[in-house]
Amino acid sequence: MTPRALDAVLRGTAERSPDVIALCSGEHSVSFGELARAADGVAAGLRDLGVRRGDRVAMALPNGPEAVFVLYGALRAGAVVVPINPSIRAEKLEFILGHSDAAVLVTTPEHAAGVRDDLQAVVVGDEGAPPGVMGLAELMATDPLDDAGPIELDLAAIIYTSGSTGRPKGVTLTHANLAFVTGSIVEYLKLGPEDRVLSVLPLSFGYGLTQLLTCVHAGARLVLEPGLGYPGRIVELLVGEQITGMPGVPTIFRVLTSLPGLGDRRFEHLRFLTNAGAALPSTTAAGLRRCFPQARLYAMYGQTECTRVCYLPPEDFDRRPGSVGVAIPGTEVWVADEDGVEVVDGEVGELVVRGAHVMQGYWKDPVGTGLRLREGRWPWERAMHTGDLFRRDAGGYLHFVSRTDDIIKSRGEKVAPREIEEVLHGAPGVAEVAVVGVPDDLLGEAIEAHVAAMAGAMLDARQLRRHCAERLEGHLVPRCVVLHDELPKGVNGKIDRLALARRREDSRQ
Amino acid sequence: MTDERERLLVELRVFVEDNYLYLRPELQLQDTDHLLELGIIDSLGFVEIVDEVQTRYGVQVADVDITEQNFGSIAAIAEYVGRKRAQ
Numbered sequence: 001m002t003p004r005a006l007d008a009v010l011r012g013t014a015e016r017s018p019d020v021i022a023l024c025s026g027e028h029s030v031s032f033g034e035l036a037r038a039a040d041g042v043a044a045g046l047r048d049l050g051v052r053r054g055d056r057v058a059m060a061l062p063n064g065p066e067a068v069f070v071l072y073g074a075l076r077a078g079a080v081v082v083p084i085n086p087s088i089r090a091e092k093l094e095f096i097l098g099h100s101d102a103a104v105l106v107t108t109p110e111h112a113a114g115v116r117d118d119l120q121a122v123v124v125g126d127e128g129a130p131p132g133v134m135g136l137a138e139l140m141a142t143d144p145l146d147d148a149g150p151i152e153l154d155l156a157a158i159i160y161t162s163g164s165t166g167r168p169k170g171v172t173l174t175h176a177n178l179a180f181v182t183g184s185i186v187e188y189l190k191l192g193p194e195d196r197v198l199s200v201l202p203l204s205f206g207y208g209l210t211q212l213l214t215c216v217h218a219g220a221r222l223v224l225e226p227g228l229g230y231p232g233r234i235v236e237l238l239v240g241e242q243i244t245g246m247p248g249v250p251t252i253f254r255v256l257t258s259l260p261g262l263g264d265r266r267f268e269h270l271r272f273l274t275n276a277g278a279a280l281p282s283t284t285a286a287g288l289r290r291c292f293p294q295a296r297l298y299a300m301y302g303q304t305e306c307t308r309v310c311y312l313p314p315e316d317f318d319r320r321p322g323s324v325g326v327a328i329p330g331t332e333v334w335v336a337d338e339d340g341v342e343v344v345d346g347e348v349g350e351l352v353v354r355g356a357h358v359m360q361g362y363w364k365d366p367v368g369t370g371l372r373l374r375e376g377r378w379p380w381e382r383a384m385h386t387g388d389l390f391r392r393d394a395g396g397y398l399h400f401v402s403r404t405d406d407i408i409k410s411r412g413e414k415v416a417p418r419e420i421e422e423v424l425h426g427a428p429g430v431a432e433v434a435v436v437g438v439p440d441d442l443l444g445e446a447i448e449a450h451v452a453a454m455a456g457a458m459l460d461a462r463q464l465r466r467h468c469a470e471r472l473e474g475h476l477v478p479r480c481v482v483l484h485d486e487l488p489k490g491v492n493g494k495i496d497r498l499a500l501a502r503r504r505e506d507s508r509q
Numbered sequence: 510m511t512d513e514r515e516r517l518l519v520e521l522r523v524f525v526e527d528n529y530l531y532l533r534p535e536l537q538l539q540d541t542d543h544l545l546e547l548g549i550i551d552s553l554g555f556v557e558i559v560d561e562v563q564t565r566y567g568v569q570v571a572d573v574d575i576t577e578q579n580f581g582s583i584a585a586i587a588e589y590v591g592r593k594r595a596q
Contacts (some may be wrong), residue, residue: 228552229545232575255552259572260559431553455557456564485528 004152005175006213007043007076009182009502010036013219017193022216024241025064025224028055032219034132035068042073045139049120049216053078053150058102058160060084060093060111062226066124066136067203068212073140075175077506079149080101081157082170083130083204084354085491090114092168096160099141100170106136122426134244152176158363159206162305170363171304181357183334184328188311189245189272189298195220195262196269200228200245200252205492206304207276211247249277250284252492254431255285267292271445272314277299278494279400279418279443281425282321299324301400305372306384309333310398315494323397334399335390340374348401351390354383389416408437408445410475415447420476427467429457432487434495435478449478450500452486459483517587524561525583529554540584554596555580562586568593 003009010032013022020032030038040502051057056076059081074081082100084093086108097105097119104120105112112121122134125170129135143425150156156175160168162488169405185191199217199222200389201208215222223241228234234256237243248256256262275287280288280299288297296314301324303309310333312325334342335349345348354376361369381446389401401416406413417435426435433453449468453459461481468477488499518540524586530569536566550558553585559570568590570591574580579589 230580231552231555232571232573232579233577235572236576251553256557257558258568259575260563262572265572455560483589 004117005075005150005154006156006179006182007039007072007121007149009213010039010072012119020193020219023065023068023222023224026152028146030065030068032216035072037144038065039072039076040068040144040168041140041142042069043076044134044145046074046077046079046104047145048142049104049122049134049139050139050169051077051079053082054155055103056080056082056100058082058084058097058100058105058107060086060105060107061124062108063203063208063224063244063369064226065197066223067440068224070124070136071212076145076149077158078154081153082158083159085202085204085506087113087491089112096168096170099168100160101160109133114301120193123376124374127507131210135311152179155360157209159204159209159304164482165290168370169365172360173255173307176358177309177357177359179217180330180355181328182210183218183277184330184357185308186214186218187329188313189214189274191215191218191220191245193242194220196223197221197245197247198223198224198225198234198237198241199247200234201247201249202227202492203312204275206247206302207247208222212309225448225472228255231255235262235265238267238270239265244269244415245274246270247276249493250280251273253280253284253288253386257291258285258393265291266297271293272296274298274300274311274498276302277492279322279324281422283425285317293472296451303384303386303388305359305386306353306355309351309353311384312397320393320395320397321394323399325397327353327355328357331357335392335398336385338475343383345392345394345396348389348391350404351386351388352383353386354381355433358382358384364421406436408435408441408447409449410437410445415445415476417447420447420449423468423471424464426471427464429453430457431455431457432484432495434487434497434500436497436500446479447476451483452484453482459476514587514591517590518583521567521586521590522582524558525549528557538583540587542580543577543581544583545581558586562590566590566594 003012014036019031021029021034022032023030029278057079059070106122109123109125112123113119122421123129123138124136156178158170159171160170170326200213203209299312299315301309308328310325310327312323332354336352337349337357373382387404391399406417419434420435431454435448436448438448441448465483488496490496555575
């Protein structure tokens, strides 16, 4: 039988390889059999708390075995998981709990202290639960659940993602959505039981969650860390745990490739690296090639709304610089104009995604949903409009141009910040760059570059402009370069352009 | 405590304060406080501190040395640098 729901995928792997290690985290090792039993225990405990099929179970936990038990336990109980980054601020946590009508929150003692009375809190932590609050161990100490699990049409997760308007939006994904995208990723990464994946990405992040789902699907081992933390530990894990694959975002790869002596090591087991979350600057890609010459490098692009959109096969990495490749297996994408009509190759338009991975919509937001999900190839289906501008080259490979809302229009010409950012990344001493547009009477929008220096490097704004002038067309040279110690970032480590824009407005008042 | 150790602690404290605490002037950082757990330094910050330590004290830091034991607090870094210089 082909498993259709995510909890059934875990049970399938546990039946095939009960004693194989599924998860290593800190000092803990958990086999697939133990993981399936723990999930059963959590599911039964949640049911005893009154959680019914379709109820939302929020989880704000650092990466670790408990977070994995809770995630699969909630799925097993037919509940909808709302994974939340544990570093979330109290106000935003409160918004998400209220908006999703969460019945239960499983979290750390700090967050548990502030929750509303009508919400059941369950606490995970070494210190044990505060008085009156249930601990996870207590929750799990019940008889396993014996009812049937969810079916694939059931909602599996609501993942909140920062919207360009400020308020987080809840992306709704069914078991079918996530199981499908999991299978597609396993296929192109060729993930198998012999693989060992090291992930420092939070499980609350779509890219982090798929590491767990793909490993469980493939019967591979997931080595889960609560964050990048002390880089020496990551190097030790890569070598000691004989890691075969590591997902990352550009910041993670920049830290790793700047470690002293890393280039002299041999990581003989490491066969692949994946990048998503933000485009990989060519300097960082070169660093990865130098430090991990035998690892295949996958440039990928995704959105929480469908988890993953496309990937560049590693053998094409050098032939298609800057491309994020082709649609993931079993899906299709095209580039459309403002009326939704497909444009010819080479032209810039909005990327549209069609496949079984596309979300059901934004939770309790029909207007936002209508903007993103529109009629697809058939009247009854919905294709997803990404809001991101792409171009497809003559070979059919996709190139990210810009988010629609990042595009700068200067002197009547469309300017993609990314092009300028790439040039600035190539300047010596530059660590971080974000290029934004500022309103200007003469130009429409003027280009402003925000730059942070590497440790010990001294940057000169005028020299950076000169660097751009030597490499870019005149209208692309930033009018001013603002130096920062560090650029503001969101919880997933992406540069927060909105904060940069707000800072600009603040300084003008 | 030797004078050298004391000087190391002072210099490292100044470096951390100048580079990571300017946005949190209210924080009274102790030498044994956890730099990562308190959110004072992230992974990128450790790369910067390693660079500083290598340049300033002429010690060779190995990638696997960048752990909690050696870089977890100002005291830990001072201890590590002192040990490396004595080698």
